[in-house]
Amino acid sequence: MTAQLWQRYQDWLFYHKDLDLYLDISRMRFDDAFVEKIAPKFDFAFAEMAALEAGKIANPDENRMVGHYWLRAPELAPTQELRQEIADTLELTDDFVQKVHSGLIKPPNAPKFTEVLSIGIGGSALGPQFVAEALGEIDAPMNIHFMDNTDPAGFDKVLSQLRDRLDRTLVITISKSGGTPESRNGMLEARNAFELAGLDFSKHAVAITMPGSKLDNVAKTDGWLAMIPMYDWVGGRTSELSAVGLLPAELQGINVREMLEGARLMDIATRKQSLKENPAALLAMSWYYAGNGKGDKDMVMLPYKDSLLLFSRYLQQLVMESIGKQFDLDGNPVYQGIAVYGNKGTTDQHAYVQQLREGVPNFFITFIEVLKDRNGGSIEVEPGVTSGDYLSGLLQGTRSAIYENNRDSITLTIPEVTPAIVGSLIALYERAVGLYGFLVNINAYHQPGVEAGKKAAAQVLNLQSRVVEVLQSHSTPLPIADLATKAGAPDQIEMVYKILRHLANNDPRVVLHGELGHPGQLTASMS
Numbered sequence: 059m060t061a062q063l064w065q066r067y068q069d070w071l072f073y074h075k076d077l078d079l080y081l082d083i084s085r086m087r088f089d090d091a092f093v094e095k096i097a098p099k100f101d102f103a104f105a106e107m108a109a110l111e112a113g114k115i116a117n118p119d120e121n122r123m124v125g126h127y128w129l130r131a132p133e134l135a136p137t138q139e140l141r142q143e144i145a146d147t148l149e150l151t152d153d154f155v156q157k158v159h160s161g162l163i164k165p166p167n168a169p170k171f172t173e174v175l176s177i178g179i180g181g182s183a184l185g186p187q188f189v190a191e192a193l194g195e196i197d198a199p200m201n202i203h204f205m206d207n208t209d210p211a212g213f214d215k216v217l218s219q220l221r222d223r224l225d226r227t228l229v230i231t232i233s234k235s236g237g238t239p240e241s242r243n244g245m246l247e248a249r250n251a252f253e254l255a256g257l258d259f260s261k262h263a264v265a266i267t268m269p270g271s272k273l274d275n276v277a278k279t280d281g282w283l284a285m286i287p288m289y290d291w292v293g294g295r296t297s298e299l300s301a302v303g304l305l306p307a308e309l310q311g312i313n314v315r316e317m318l319e320g321a322r323l324m325d326i327a328t329r330k331q332s333l334k335e336n337p338a339a340l341l342a343m344s345w346y347y348a349g350n351g352k353g354d355k356d357m358v359m360l361p362y363k364d365s366l367l368l369f370s371r372y373l374q375q376l377v378m379e380s381i382g383k384q385f386d387l388d389g390n391p392v393y394q395g396i397a398v399y400g401n402k403g404t405t406d407q408h409a410y411v412q413q414l415r416e417g418v419p420n421f422f423i424t425f426i427e428v429l430k431d432r433n434g435g436s437i438e439v440e441p442g443v444t445s446g447d448y449l450s451g452l453l454q455g456t457r458s459a460i461y462e463n464n465r466d467s468i469t470l471t472i473p474e475v476t477p478a479i480v481g482s483l484i485a486l487y488e489r490a491v492g493l494y495g496f497l498v499n500i501n502a503y504h505q506p507g508v509e510a511g512k513k514a515a516a517q518v519l520n521l522q523s524r525v526v527e528v529l530q531s532h533s534t535p536l537p538i539a540d541l542a543t544k545a546g547a548p549d550q551i552e553m554v555y556k557i558l559r560h561l562a563n564n565d566p567r568v569v570l571h572g573e574l575g576h577p578g579q580l581t582a583s584m585s
């Protein structure tokens with residue numbers, strides 16, 4: 059058995075020489091018959107992927123090309139115009155960062171910008187957050203802070219941490235569409251904090267957005283420091299290697315050229331139309347095997363390295379927003395998806411790994427092993443044993459133990475967490491998701507469910523305005539059901555109640571009268 063497994067390990071091991079990266083799928087229990095069966099699907103996926111890279115409209119719903127691969131190999135972009143856009147944006151970013159670092163672009167009231175406040179959500183936050191956590195250095199030229207929600211208390215926390223340094227804070231508002239309300243709110247809250255501190259926000263502000271968007275217009279009208287463009291052919295969740303990720307990273311002194319190079323090298327490997335030589339195809343096949351091509355099993359990401367903590371969060375969007383779809387490309391309901399979760403090993407072993415080892419076997423693990431423990435030597439925590447030996451032993455032990463208990467796993471081994479490796483990991487998973495999307499015949503590049511959620515939220519805010527109007531025009535408390543009727547939403551009493559309860563907790567003019575535990579009997583008034 060052991061010898062067989064060792065043979066299987068060698069048979070399926072992928073090794074990338076330049077990146078010194080290993081992918082081991084030997085602990086996924088597929089057999090030769092499965093590989094044979096899935097081969098034709100890969101022929102289709104490889105062909106579609108090649109067409110996508112050549113500029114085919116790969117997102118039919120949004121009539122868009124999908125060009126994130128061109129960001130690290132502009133020569134592959136289908137037109138000269140696109141190649142120029144990529145080169146110009148990189149130059150603009152480099153030039154801007156250089157001027158900020160040298161103090162040529164400086165805040166009005168301080169000698170240099172030392173802080174970056176990055177405002178954005180989803181694809182406009184998760185990549186920059188992951189990269190900052192993975193590669194940010196203690197002695198970085200600038201410190202980065204994030205606002206990625208529309209939570210007032212969250213805004214207050216970040217802005218109060220920055221209170222004494224606002225005069226040297228560069229604010230980057232990132233929104234591809236330029237119309238995402240959460241990011242707009244973050245920008246307005248930051249602007250308000252600057253105004254309260256007597257600072258001119260526009261002299262601190264930069265936008266990353268599509269030319270012509272609402273955000274672009276605000277940046278232009280208010281005379282912001284810079285606008286760095288992004289393009290419709292880069293999707294939000296695959297935008298880390300566009301200006302979205304590169305500007306924040308470069309400001310922190312992270313070598314973005316190495317990130318791009320790592321991604322380019324990985325793209326070359328994952329472009330190969332041969333399963334065993336293509337690590338993204340090996341991943342996609344493993345996912346397909348694990349979940350029967352239906353996402354029956356969850357993907358648990360366990361990087362044994364603190365700096366990779368946010369990788370699973372980053373992948374959650376990349377995988378779940380891409381694969382989680384109701385309909386396939388032929389319009390059939392398929393309810394696809396793969397759930398992704400995980401934080402880091404060994405930490406998670408002291409939390410939920412109990413369930414993984416013994417409980418419901420509805421997952422497969424991806425271990426990420428980092429060969430280099432740290433810069434410099436290590437003390438012995440026990441005779442002949444270092445902390446790093448522990449980390450490594452815990453990973454190997456868990457991998458063996460879960461396999462013995464019939465739980466499958468993939469192991470990705472990297473030499474250390476460098477810009478090139480981070481770039482390569484991003485590229486590896488972008489391609490694996492793309493291939494998997496074709497294997498299961500879904501559009502991996504749209505997100506109709508998110509759009510529907512946004513519309514629903516807008517309707518709630520609209521109803522809130524009507525409720526407030528009704529309240530304002532009545533001097534005596536009104537039963538909630540009457541309020542709903544008068545607001546034109548008689549069938550939405552519960553929603554009206556929820557709106558009122560929120561208002562009553564935040565707007566001192568709105569009061570709920572009666573027993574809070576009996577919402578149906580409450581009345582509401584506004585002074």
Ligand SMILES: O=P(O)(O)OC[C@H]1O[C@H](O)[C@H](O)[C@@H](O)[C@@H]1O
Pocket residue numbers: 179180181182232233234235236237238241294295379505508
């Ligand atoms: O960059 P933005 O246009 O502000 O979009 C931010 C995010 O918004 C939505 O939620 C989309 O589903 C995400 O894919 C996107 O990354």
